[in-house]
Amino acid sequence: MAYSEKVIDHYEHPRNVGSFAKDEDGVATGMVGAPACGDVMKLQIKVGAGGVIEDAKFKTYGCGSAIASSSLVTEWVKGKTLDEAAGIRNTQIAEELALPPVKIHCSILAEDAIKAAIADYRKKYGEGEDAAKKAAD
Protein backbone atom coordinates (compact mmCIF):
# COMPACT_ATOMS: atom_id res chain seq x y z
CA MET A 1 0.00 0.00 0.00
CA ALA A 2 1.57 3.25 -1.11
CA TYR A 3 0.59 5.96 1.32
CA SER A 4 1.19 9.67 1.05
CA GLU A 5 3.86 11.21 3.24
CA LYS A 6 1.17 12.99 5.23
CA VAL A 7 -0.57 9.73 6.12
CA ILE A 8 2.71 8.17 7.18
CA ASP A 9 3.59 11.26 9.21
CA HIS A 10 0.25 11.14 11.08
CA TYR A 11 0.56 7.39 11.55
CA GLU A 12 4.08 7.62 12.95
CA HIS A 13 3.50 10.82 14.93
CA PRO A 14 -0.21 10.89 15.71
CA ARG A 15 -1.42 14.20 17.16
CA ASN A 16 -3.58 14.35 20.27
CA VAL A 17 -3.80 10.66 21.11
CA GLY A 18 -5.58 9.99 24.35
CA SER A 19 -8.76 10.47 26.33
CA PHE A 20 -10.34 13.10 28.53
CA ALA A 21 -11.93 12.01 31.77
CA LYS A 22 -15.57 11.36 30.94
CA ASP A 23 -16.88 13.63 33.70
CA GLU A 24 -14.64 16.52 32.75
CA ASP A 25 -16.65 19.66 32.14
CA GLY A 26 -17.41 20.45 28.51
CA VAL A 27 -16.24 17.08 27.20
CA ALA A 28 -18.24 15.17 24.60
CA THR A 29 -17.46 11.91 22.84
CA GLY A 30 -18.21 10.53 19.41
CA MET A 31 -17.55 6.86 18.74
CA VAL A 32 -18.15 5.52 15.24
CA GLY A 33 -17.37 2.38 13.25
CA ALA A 34 -17.31 -1.27 14.27
CA PRO A 35 -14.49 -3.71 15.03
CA ALA A 36 -15.81 -6.21 12.49
CA CYS A 37 -15.49 -3.58 9.76
CA GLY A 38 -11.90 -2.92 10.71
CA ASP A 39 -12.22 0.59 12.06
CA VAL A 40 -13.47 2.24 15.24
CA MET A 41 -12.82 5.93 15.90
CA LYS A 42 -13.31 7.68 19.20
CA LEU A 43 -13.14 11.47 19.00
CA GLN A 44 -13.46 13.64 22.09
CA ILE A 45 -13.90 17.39 22.10
CA LYS A 46 -13.58 19.81 25.00
CA VAL A 47 -15.77 22.84 24.49
CA GLY A 48 -15.06 26.05 26.34
CA ALA A 49 -16.88 29.27 26.87
CA GLY A 50 -18.30 30.74 23.71
CA GLY A 51 -18.90 27.31 22.20
CA VAL A 52 -15.36 27.03 20.92
CA ILE A 53 -13.59 23.67 20.83
CA GLU A 54 -10.55 24.19 23.02
CA ASP A 55 -9.04 20.75 22.81
CA ALA A 56 -9.59 17.39 21.10
CA LYS A 57 -8.30 13.87 21.57
CA PHE A 58 -8.71 10.63 19.65
CA LYS A 59 -8.20 6.94 19.78
CA THR A 60 -8.54 4.85 16.63
CA TYR A 61 -8.54 1.17 15.86
CA GLY A 62 -8.02 0.96 12.14
CA CYS A 63 -5.68 1.16 9.19
CA GLY A 64 -3.06 3.85 8.65
CA SER A 65 -5.55 6.06 6.80
CA ALA A 66 -8.08 5.81 9.60
CA ILE A 67 -5.45 6.78 12.17
CA ALA A 68 -4.24 9.66 10.00
CA SER A 69 -7.81 10.91 9.31
CA SER A 70 -8.68 11.04 12.97
CA SER A 71 -5.33 12.55 13.96
CA LEU A 72 -5.86 15.27 11.34
CA VAL A 73 -9.37 16.19 12.47
CA THR A 74 -8.25 16.64 16.08
CA GLU A 75 -5.96 19.39 14.75
CA TRP A 76 -8.64 20.89 12.53
CA VAL A 77 -11.47 21.12 15.06
CA LYS A 78 -9.38 22.95 17.65
CA GLY A 79 -10.31 26.65 17.81
CA LYS A 80 -13.46 26.11 15.77
CA THR A 81 -17.03 26.66 16.97
CA LEU A 82 -19.28 23.62 16.90
CA ASP A 83 -20.99 24.88 13.77
CA GLU A 84 -17.68 25.46 12.04
CA ALA A 85 -16.45 22.00 13.04
CA ALA A 86 -19.67 20.47 11.76
CA GLY A 87 -18.84 22.01 8.41
CA ILE A 88 -15.68 19.87 7.92
CA ARG A 89 -16.26 17.59 4.94
CA ASN A 90 -14.72 14.21 4.31
CA THR A 91 -13.55 15.42 0.89
CA GLN A 92 -11.33 17.99 2.59
CA ILE A 93 -9.79 15.28 4.77
CA ALA A 94 -9.27 12.96 1.81
CA GLU A 95 -7.70 15.75 -0.21
CA GLU A 96 -5.37 16.89 2.57
CA LEU A 97 -4.12 13.34 3.14
CA ALA A 98 -4.20 12.33 -0.55
CA LEU A 99 -6.12 9.20 0.36
CA PRO A 100 -6.39 6.55 -2.35
CA PRO A 101 -9.98 5.79 -3.51
CA VAL A 102 -10.23 2.57 -1.46
CA LYS A 103 -9.50 4.56 1.70
CA ILE A 104 -12.14 7.28 1.24
CA HIS A 105 -14.31 5.51 3.81
CA CYS A 106 -11.73 6.47 6.46
CA SER A 107 -12.34 10.16 5.80
CA ILE A 108 -16.11 9.60 5.89
CA LEU A 109 -15.70 7.92 9.25
CA ALA A 110 -13.68 10.87 10.55
CA GLU A 111 -16.41 13.28 9.45
CA ASP A 112 -18.97 11.05 11.17
CA ALA A 113 -16.86 11.09 14.33
CA ILE A 114 -16.92 14.90 14.46
CA LYS A 115 -20.70 14.91 13.95
CA ALA A 116 -21.17 12.26 16.63
CA ALA A 117 -19.06 14.22 19.13
CA ILE A 118 -21.02 17.41 18.43
CA ALA A 119 -24.33 15.57 18.76
CA ASP A 120 -23.14 14.15 22.08
CA TYR A 121 -22.22 17.64 23.26
CA ARG A 122 -25.60 19.05 22.32
CA LYS A 123 -27.37 16.16 23.98
CA LYS A 124 -25.39 16.63 27.19
CA TYR A 125 -25.34 20.39 27.38
CA GLY A 126 -28.38 21.32 25.34
CA GLU A 127 -27.99 24.45 23.26
CA GLY A 128 -25.46 25.76 25.76
CA GLU A 129 -23.27 26.93 22.98
CA ASP A 130 -25.98 29.15 21.53
CA ALA A 131 -26.75 30.50 24.96
CA ALA A 132 -23.12 31.42 25.37
CA LYS A 133 -23.09 33.06 21.97
CA LYS A 134 -26.22 35.03 22.72
CA ALA A 135 -24.71 36.24 25.94
CA ALA A 136 -21.70 37.48 24.02
CA ASP A 137 -23.79 39.32 21.43
Place this chain on the structure above:
Amino acid sequence: MTDRDKPIYLDYSATTPVDPRVAEKMIPWLTEHFGNPASRSHAYGWEAEEAVENARAEVARLVNCDAKEIVWTSGATESNNLAIKGAAHFYAAKGKHVVTVKTEHKAVLDTVRELERVGFEATYLDPEPSGLVDPARFEAALRPDTVLASVMLVNNEIGVIQPVAQFGETCRRKGVLFHVDAAQATGKVPIDLASLKVDLMSFSAHKTYGPKGIGALYVRRKPRVRLEAQMHGGGHEKGMRSGTLATHQIVGMGEAFRLARLEMATENERIRMLRDRLLAGVQGMEEVYVNGDLDHRVPHNLNVSFNFVEGESLIMGMKELAVSSGSACTSASLEPSYVLRALGRNDELAHSSIRFTIGRWTTEADIDFAVRLIHERIGKLREMSPLWEMYKEGIDLNTVQWAAH
Protein backbone atom coordinates in the same frame (compact mmCIF):
# COMPACT_ATOMS: atom_id res chain seq x y z
CA MET B 1 14.87 1.48 15.93
CA THR B 2 17.30 0.58 13.20
CA ASP B 3 19.08 1.94 10.18
CA ARG B 4 18.92 -1.28 8.22
CA ASP B 5 17.94 -0.47 4.67
CA LYS B 6 15.96 -3.67 4.25
CA PRO B 7 13.51 -5.26 6.68
CA ILE B 8 14.44 -8.50 8.42
CA TYR B 9 13.09 -11.37 6.34
CA LEU B 10 10.67 -13.48 8.38
CA ASP B 11 8.51 -14.67 5.50
CA TYR B 12 10.20 -17.94 4.49
CA SER B 13 6.84 -19.58 3.82
CA ALA B 14 6.17 -17.04 1.07
CA THR B 15 9.43 -17.91 -0.60
CA THR B 16 13.03 -18.64 0.29
CA PRO B 17 16.21 -17.25 -1.22
CA VAL B 18 17.97 -19.70 -3.48
CA ASP B 19 20.82 -21.22 -1.51
CA PRO B 20 24.10 -19.98 -3.06
CA ARG B 21 25.24 -23.62 -3.34
CA VAL B 22 22.12 -24.26 -5.44
CA ALA B 23 22.58 -21.17 -7.61
CA GLU B 24 26.17 -22.19 -8.31
CA LYS B 25 25.06 -25.60 -9.56
CA MET B 26 22.44 -24.05 -11.83
CA ILE B 27 24.53 -21.53 -13.73
CA PRO B 28 26.50 -23.87 -16.04
CA TRP B 29 23.23 -25.32 -17.27
CA LEU B 30 22.25 -21.92 -18.62
CA THR B 31 25.43 -21.13 -20.49
CA GLU B 32 27.80 -24.03 -21.24
CA HIS B 33 25.46 -26.98 -20.97
CA PHE B 34 22.45 -25.51 -22.69
CA GLY B 35 21.27 -28.61 -24.55
CA ASN B 36 17.67 -29.72 -24.74
CA PRO B 37 17.26 -32.82 -22.58
CA ALA B 38 14.93 -34.19 -25.25
CA SER B 39 17.64 -34.06 -27.93
CA ARG B 40 18.62 -37.69 -28.40
CA SER B 41 21.01 -37.22 -31.30
CA HIS B 42 23.98 -35.45 -29.70
CA ALA B 43 26.02 -34.95 -26.55
CA TYR B 44 24.39 -31.61 -25.68
CA GLY B 45 21.11 -33.40 -25.20
CA TRP B 46 22.62 -36.39 -23.46
CA GLU B 47 24.37 -34.41 -20.75
CA ALA B 48 21.26 -32.32 -20.10
CA GLU B 49 19.17 -35.47 -19.86
CA GLU B 50 21.61 -36.95 -17.38
CA ALA B 51 21.44 -33.81 -15.22
CA VAL B 52 17.65 -33.92 -15.30
CA GLU B 53 17.61 -37.57 -14.27
CA ASN B 54 20.10 -36.99 -11.45
CA ALA B 55 17.89 -34.20 -10.14
CA ARG B 56 14.83 -36.42 -10.45
CA ALA B 57 16.59 -39.03 -8.32
CA GLU B 58 17.40 -36.38 -5.69
CA VAL B 59 13.79 -35.27 -5.45
CA ALA B 60 12.70 -38.90 -5.19
CA ARG B 61 15.30 -39.58 -2.47
CA LEU B 62 14.00 -36.80 -0.21
CA VAL B 63 10.49 -38.27 -0.23
CA ASN B 64 11.48 -41.95 -0.60
CA CYS B 65 9.85 -42.86 -3.89
CA ASP B 66 11.01 -44.14 -7.28
CA ALA B 67 12.47 -41.49 -9.57
CA LYS B 68 10.10 -42.73 -12.30
CA GLU B 69 7.23 -41.45 -10.17
CA ILE B 70 8.39 -37.81 -10.36
CA VAL B 71 6.93 -35.53 -13.05
CA TRP B 72 8.42 -32.06 -13.51
CA THR B 73 6.04 -29.10 -13.48
CA SER B 74 6.37 -25.33 -13.17
CA GLY B 75 5.58 -25.37 -9.45
CA ALA B 76 3.14 -26.59 -6.84
CA THR B 77 0.22 -24.69 -8.38
CA GLU B 78 0.63 -26.57 -11.62
CA SER B 79 1.19 -29.84 -9.76
CA ASN B 80 -2.06 -29.32 -7.86
CA ASN B 81 -3.92 -28.54 -11.09
CA LEU B 82 -2.50 -31.57 -12.87
CA ALA B 83 -3.16 -33.90 -9.95
CA ILE B 84 -6.70 -32.79 -9.17
CA LYS B 85 -8.11 -32.06 -12.61
CA GLY B 86 -6.02 -34.79 -14.24
CA ALA B 87 -7.20 -37.53 -11.88
CA ALA B 88 -10.79 -36.33 -11.55
CA HIS B 89 -11.26 -36.26 -15.32
CA PHE B 90 -9.46 -39.54 -15.94
CA TYR B 91 -11.57 -41.38 -13.36
CA ALA B 92 -14.80 -39.42 -13.88
CA ALA B 93 -16.59 -42.60 -14.96
CA LYS B 94 -16.16 -43.88 -11.40
CA GLY B 95 -17.84 -40.89 -9.82
CA LYS B 96 -17.93 -37.13 -9.76
CA HIS B 97 -17.35 -36.19 -6.15
CA VAL B 98 -14.19 -34.73 -4.60
CA VAL B 99 -13.32 -33.94 -0.97
CA THR B 100 -11.01 -31.23 0.27
CA VAL B 101 -10.58 -28.88 3.25
CA LYS B 102 -11.52 -25.21 3.67
CA THR B 103 -7.97 -24.30 4.74
CA GLU B 104 -6.27 -25.61 1.60
CA HIS B 105 -4.18 -23.32 -0.57
CA LYS B 106 -6.08 -21.44 -3.29
CA ALA B 107 -4.29 -23.55 -5.90
CA VAL B 108 -6.31 -26.51 -4.58
CA LEU B 109 -9.54 -24.69 -3.71
CA ASP B 110 -9.81 -22.89 -7.04
CA THR B 111 -9.00 -26.07 -8.93
CA VAL B 112 -11.78 -27.90 -7.09
CA ARG B 113 -14.12 -24.97 -7.85
CA GLU B 114 -13.25 -25.40 -11.51
CA LEU B 115 -14.22 -29.07 -11.27
CA GLU B 116 -17.54 -27.98 -9.76
CA ARG B 117 -18.04 -25.68 -12.71
CA VAL B 118 -17.73 -28.60 -15.11
CA GLY B 119 -20.16 -30.81 -13.25
CA PHE B 120 -18.32 -32.33 -10.28
CA GLU B 121 -19.59 -32.10 -6.72
CA ALA B 122 -17.25 -31.04 -3.91
CA THR B 123 -17.21 -31.29 -0.13
CA TYR B 124 -15.13 -28.69 1.73
CA LEU B 125 -14.36 -29.96 5.22
CA ASP B 126 -14.14 -27.66 8.23
CA PRO B 127 -11.00 -28.12 10.32
CA GLU B 128 -11.08 -28.22 14.11
CA PRO B 129 -10.22 -24.95 15.91
CA SER B 130 -6.64 -26.31 16.05
CA GLY B 131 -6.51 -26.30 12.25
CA LEU B 132 -6.35 -30.10 12.09
CA VAL B 133 -8.95 -32.15 10.28
CA ASP B 134 -10.72 -34.77 12.37
CA PRO B 135 -10.09 -38.21 10.79
CA ALA B 136 -13.64 -39.36 11.58
CA ARG B 137 -15.12 -36.37 9.77
CA PHE B 138 -12.77 -36.98 6.88
CA GLU B 139 -13.87 -40.58 6.57
CA ALA B 140 -17.53 -39.63 6.84
CA ALA B 141 -17.15 -37.24 3.89
CA LEU B 142 -16.00 -40.01 1.52
CA ARG B 143 -18.89 -41.37 -0.58
CA PRO B 144 -19.14 -44.27 -3.01
CA ASP B 145 -18.87 -41.78 -5.87
CA THR B 146 -15.86 -39.93 -4.41
CA VAL B 147 -12.97 -40.13 -6.87
CA LEU B 148 -10.41 -37.98 -5.14
CA ALA B 149 -9.57 -36.38 -1.81
CA SER B 150 -7.00 -33.61 -1.47
CA VAL B 151 -5.47 -32.53 1.85
CA MET B 152 -2.32 -30.49 2.33
CA LEU B 153 0.49 -31.87 4.48
CA VAL B 154 1.53 -28.52 5.99
CA ASN B 155 -0.67 -25.45 6.01
CA ASN B 156 0.97 -22.38 4.55
CA GLU B 157 -0.55 -19.89 7.00
CA ILE B 158 -0.55 -21.67 10.34
CA GLY B 159 1.98 -24.44 9.70
CA VAL B 160 -0.10 -27.28 11.12
CA ILE B 161 0.71 -30.81 9.95
CA GLN B 162 -2.35 -32.81 8.92
CA PRO B 163 -2.46 -36.54 9.72
CA VAL B 164 -2.19 -37.52 6.06
CA ALA B 165 -0.91 -41.02 6.89
CA GLN B 166 -4.26 -41.76 8.51
CA PHE B 167 -6.24 -40.12 5.70
CA GLY B 168 -4.26 -42.18 3.19
CA GLU B 169 -5.20 -45.44 4.90
CA THR B 170 -8.85 -44.41 4.84
CA CYS B 171 -8.72 -43.47 1.18
CA ARG B 172 -6.98 -46.68 0.16
CA ARG B 173 -9.54 -48.74 2.09
CA LYS B 174 -12.39 -46.89 0.40
CA GLY B 175 -10.87 -46.86 -3.07
CA VAL B 176 -10.50 -43.10 -3.22
CA LEU B 177 -7.44 -41.48 -4.79
CA PHE B 178 -5.52 -39.30 -2.35
CA HIS B 179 -3.63 -36.15 -3.31
CA VAL B 180 -1.41 -34.25 -0.88
CA ASP B 181 -0.08 -30.74 -1.45
CA ALA B 182 3.36 -30.88 0.16
CA ALA B 183 4.64 -27.51 -1.07
CA GLN B 184 5.25 -26.26 2.48
CA ALA B 185 6.49 -29.58 3.85
CA THR B 186 9.72 -30.52 2.08
CA GLY B 187 12.74 -30.03 4.29
CA LYS B 188 10.42 -29.37 7.24
CA VAL B 189 8.92 -32.78 7.97
CA PRO B 190 10.11 -36.23 6.89
CA ILE B 191 8.08 -37.65 4.00
CA ASP B 192 8.13 -41.39 3.29
CA LEU B 193 6.08 -42.23 0.22
CA ALA B 194 7.01 -45.89 0.57
CA SER B 195 4.85 -46.11 3.66
CA LEU B 196 2.30 -43.33 3.02
CA LYS B 197 -0.81 -44.36 1.10
CA VAL B 198 -0.64 -41.25 -1.00
CA ASP B 199 -1.28 -41.42 -4.74
CA LEU B 200 -0.31 -37.91 -5.80
CA MET B 201 1.90 -35.36 -4.07
CA SER B 202 2.78 -31.80 -5.12
CA PHE B 203 6.18 -30.19 -4.57
CA SER B 204 7.70 -26.79 -5.09
CA ALA B 205 11.37 -25.82 -5.24
CA HIS B 206 11.23 -22.23 -4.07
CA LYS B 207 9.86 -22.99 -0.61
CA THR B 208 12.93 -25.15 0.04
CA TYR B 209 15.79 -22.85 -1.07
CA GLY B 210 15.47 -23.74 -4.75
CA PRO B 211 14.49 -21.52 -7.66
CA LYS B 212 10.99 -20.27 -8.48
CA GLY B 213 9.26 -21.67 -11.55
CA ILE B 214 9.96 -25.34 -10.94
CA GLY B 215 8.06 -28.02 -9.09
CA ALA B 216 7.15 -31.66 -9.33
CA LEU B 217 4.25 -34.02 -9.00
CA TYR B 218 4.62 -37.48 -7.54
CA VAL B 219 2.41 -39.94 -9.44
CA ARG B 220 2.26 -43.39 -7.86
CA ARG B 221 3.13 -46.38 -10.05
CA LYS B 222 2.07 -49.21 -7.73
CA PRO B 223 -0.90 -49.20 -7.74
CA ARG B 224 -0.70 -47.16 -10.88
CA VAL B 225 -2.39 -43.77 -10.96
CA ARG B 226 -3.32 -42.26 -14.31
CA LEU B 227 -3.93 -38.66 -15.21
CA GLU B 228 -5.40 -36.70 -18.04
CA ALA B 229 -2.71 -34.28 -19.25
CA GLN B 230 -3.46 -30.59 -18.77
CA MET B 231 -0.63 -29.43 -21.03
CA HIS B 232 -0.43 -30.98 -24.48
CA GLY B 233 2.51 -30.99 -26.85
CA GLY B 234 5.68 -32.97 -27.37
CA GLY B 235 4.74 -35.74 -24.99
CA HIS B 236 7.41 -34.97 -22.37
CA GLU B 237 7.20 -36.54 -18.92
CA LYS B 238 5.44 -39.65 -20.26
CA GLY B 239 2.80 -37.52 -21.86
CA MET B 240 1.63 -36.15 -18.52
CA ARG B 241 3.21 -32.74 -18.93
CA SER B 242 4.52 -31.53 -22.27
CA GLY B 243 6.99 -28.70 -22.56
CA THR B 244 10.77 -28.47 -22.89
CA LEU B 245 12.37 -29.27 -19.56
CA ALA B 246 14.07 -26.31 -17.87
CA THR B 247 17.38 -28.02 -17.14
CA HIS B 248 18.85 -25.29 -14.94
CA GLN B 249 15.66 -25.05 -12.84
CA ILE B 250 15.48 -28.80 -12.49
CA VAL B 251 19.14 -29.02 -11.47
CA GLY B 252 18.41 -26.31 -8.89
CA MET B 253 15.45 -28.19 -7.45
CA GLY B 254 17.47 -31.40 -7.32
CA GLU B 255 20.32 -29.72 -5.45
CA ALA B 256 17.95 -27.89 -3.09
CA PHE B 257 16.19 -31.13 -2.22
CA ARG B 258 19.52 -32.94 -1.80
CA LEU B 259 20.64 -30.30 0.71
CA ALA B 260 17.28 -30.51 2.45
CA ARG B 261 17.68 -34.26 2.87
CA LEU B 262 21.21 -33.92 4.29
CA GLU B 263 20.62 -30.91 6.52
CA MET B 264 16.99 -30.88 7.59
CA ALA B 265 17.46 -32.65 10.91
CA THR B 266 20.04 -30.21 12.26
CA GLU B 267 18.56 -27.20 10.52
CA ASN B 268 15.10 -27.78 11.96
CA GLU B 269 16.49 -28.02 15.48
CA ARG B 270 18.11 -24.62 15.13
CA ILE B 271 14.99 -23.12 13.58
CA ARG B 272 12.71 -24.58 16.22
CA MET B 273 14.89 -22.95 18.89
CA LEU B 274 14.52 -19.58 17.20
CA ARG B 275 10.76 -20.05 16.80
CA ASP B 276 10.42 -20.94 20.48
CA ARG B 277 12.48 -17.88 21.37
CA LEU B 278 10.07 -15.73 19.35
CA LEU B 279 7.07 -17.46 20.90
CA ALA B 280 8.41 -16.91 24.41
CA GLY B 281 9.04 -13.28 23.52
CA VAL B 282 5.44 -12.57 22.57
CA GLN B 283 3.69 -14.86 25.02
CA GLY B 284 4.38 -12.52 27.90
CA MET B 285 2.08 -9.96 26.31
CA GLU B 286 -1.61 -9.68 27.10
CA GLU B 287 -4.26 -10.78 24.63
CA VAL B 288 -1.98 -12.63 22.24
CA TYR B 289 -3.38 -15.75 20.59
CA VAL B 290 -1.39 -18.42 18.75
CA ASN B 291 -3.29 -19.60 15.67
CA GLY B 292 -3.15 -23.31 14.96
CA ASP B 293 -1.98 -26.33 16.92
CA LEU B 294 1.49 -25.85 18.44
CA ASP B 295 2.38 -29.54 18.73
CA HIS B 296 1.45 -30.71 15.24
CA ARG B 297 3.27 -27.91 13.53
CA VAL B 298 6.36 -27.28 11.42
CA PRO B 299 9.25 -25.80 13.42
CA HIS B 300 9.59 -22.57 11.46
CA ASN B 301 6.06 -21.16 11.67
CA LEU B 302 4.49 -18.89 14.25
CA ASN B 303 1.12 -17.30 13.55
CA VAL B 304 -0.25 -15.02 16.24
CA SER B 305 -3.11 -12.59 16.62
CA PHE B 306 -2.67 -9.40 18.63
CA ASN B 307 -6.11 -8.50 19.93
CA PHE B 308 -7.39 -4.91 19.70
CA VAL B 309 -4.90 -3.91 17.02
CA GLU B 310 -6.01 -3.62 13.40
CA GLY B 311 -4.17 -5.70 10.83
CA GLU B 312 -3.01 -3.12 8.34
CA SER B 313 -1.78 -0.64 10.91
CA LEU B 314 -0.02 -3.59 12.52
CA ILE B 315 1.84 -4.33 9.28
CA MET B 316 2.66 -0.62 8.90
CA GLY B 317 4.00 -0.69 12.43
CA MET B 318 6.16 -3.70 11.62
CA LYS B 319 7.79 -2.23 8.56
CA GLU B 320 11.23 -3.23 9.80
CA LEU B 321 10.07 -6.85 9.55
CA ALA B 322 9.09 -8.64 6.33
CA VAL B 323 6.13 -10.68 7.57
CA SER B 324 2.71 -11.72 6.27
CA SER B 325 -0.60 -10.49 7.58
CA GLY B 326 -3.81 -12.46 7.85
CA SER B 327 -5.59 -9.43 6.58
CA ALA B 328 -5.83 -8.44 2.96
CA CYS B 329 -6.61 -4.75 3.21
CA THR B 330 -5.83 -3.86 -0.37
CA SER B 331 -9.46 -3.51 -1.33
CA ALA B 332 -12.25 -1.40 0.08
CA SER B 333 -13.78 -4.40 1.77
CA LEU B 334 -11.44 -5.91 4.31
CA GLU B 335 -10.96 -9.61 3.84
CA PRO B 336 -9.71 -11.49 6.84
CA SER B 337 -7.73 -14.67 6.26
CA TYR B 338 -10.07 -17.45 5.15
CA VAL B 339 -7.83 -19.95 6.91
CA LEU B 340 -8.23 -18.24 10.29
CA ARG B 341 -11.96 -17.76 9.69
CA ALA B 342 -12.22 -21.52 9.05
CA LEU B 343 -10.64 -22.13 12.47
CA GLY B 344 -13.49 -20.12 13.97
CA ARG B 345 -11.42 -17.02 14.76
CA ASN B 346 -13.58 -13.87 14.74
CA ASP B 347 -12.93 -11.15 12.17
CA GLU B 348 -10.99 -8.95 14.57
CA LEU B 349 -8.55 -11.66 15.56
CA ALA B 350 -8.24 -12.86 11.97
CA HIS B 351 -7.44 -9.30 10.89
CA SER B 352 -4.83 -8.78 13.58
CA SER B 353 -2.79 -11.88 12.83
CA ILE B 354 0.80 -12.00 11.70
CA ARG B 355 2.63 -14.97 10.26
CA PHE B 356 6.31 -15.19 11.13
CA THR B 357 8.24 -17.84 9.22
CA ILE B 358 11.86 -18.45 10.07
CA GLY B 359 14.52 -19.91 7.82
CA ARG B 360 18.07 -20.77 6.94
CA TRP B 361 19.48 -17.28 7.42
CA THR B 362 17.50 -16.12 10.45
CA THR B 363 19.70 -15.33 13.44
CA GLU B 364 19.10 -15.06 17.15
CA ALA B 365 19.76 -11.32 16.86
CA ASP B 366 16.98 -11.08 14.25
CA ILE B 367 14.53 -12.73 16.62
CA ASP B 368 15.53 -10.56 19.56
CA PHE B 369 15.15 -7.45 17.42
CA ALA B 370 11.72 -8.65 16.26
CA VAL B 371 10.56 -9.28 19.83
CA ARG B 372 11.62 -5.80 20.96
CA LEU B 373 9.94 -4.22 17.96
CA ILE B 374 6.71 -6.16 18.49
CA HIS B 375 6.50 -5.06 22.13
CA GLU B 376 7.14 -1.43 21.25
CA ARG B 377 4.79 -1.20 18.29
CA ILE B 378 1.94 -3.26 19.71
CA GLY B 379 2.16 -1.15 22.84
CA LYS B 380 1.95 2.04 20.82
CA LEU B 381 -0.97 0.85 18.70
CA ARG B 382 -2.85 -0.33 21.75
CA GLU B 383 -2.36 3.03 23.43
CA MET B 384 -4.08 4.42 20.37
CA SER B 385 -6.85 1.80 20.29
CA PRO B 386 -10.28 2.61 21.74
CA LEU B 387 -10.98 -1.12 21.89
CA TRP B 388 -7.94 -1.72 24.09
CA GLU B 389 -9.11 1.11 26.34
CA MET B 390 -12.56 -0.42 26.64
CA TYR B 391 -11.08 -3.84 27.30
CA LYS B 392 -8.92 -2.35 30.06
CA GLU B 393 -12.02 -0.71 31.56
CA GLY B 394 -13.61 -4.14 31.69
CA ILE B 395 -16.16 -3.55 28.96
CA ASP B 396 -17.23 -6.67 27.08
CA LEU B 397 -16.91 -5.60 23.44
CA ASN B 398 -19.45 -8.19 22.37
CA THR B 399 -22.16 -6.34 24.27
CA VAL B 400 -21.48 -3.01 22.58
CA GLN B 401 -23.95 -1.84 19.93
CA TRP B 402 -21.66 -0.89 17.07
CA ALA B 403 -22.86 1.39 14.33
CA ALA B 404 -21.95 -0.84 11.39
CA HIS B 405 -20.94 1.05 8.28
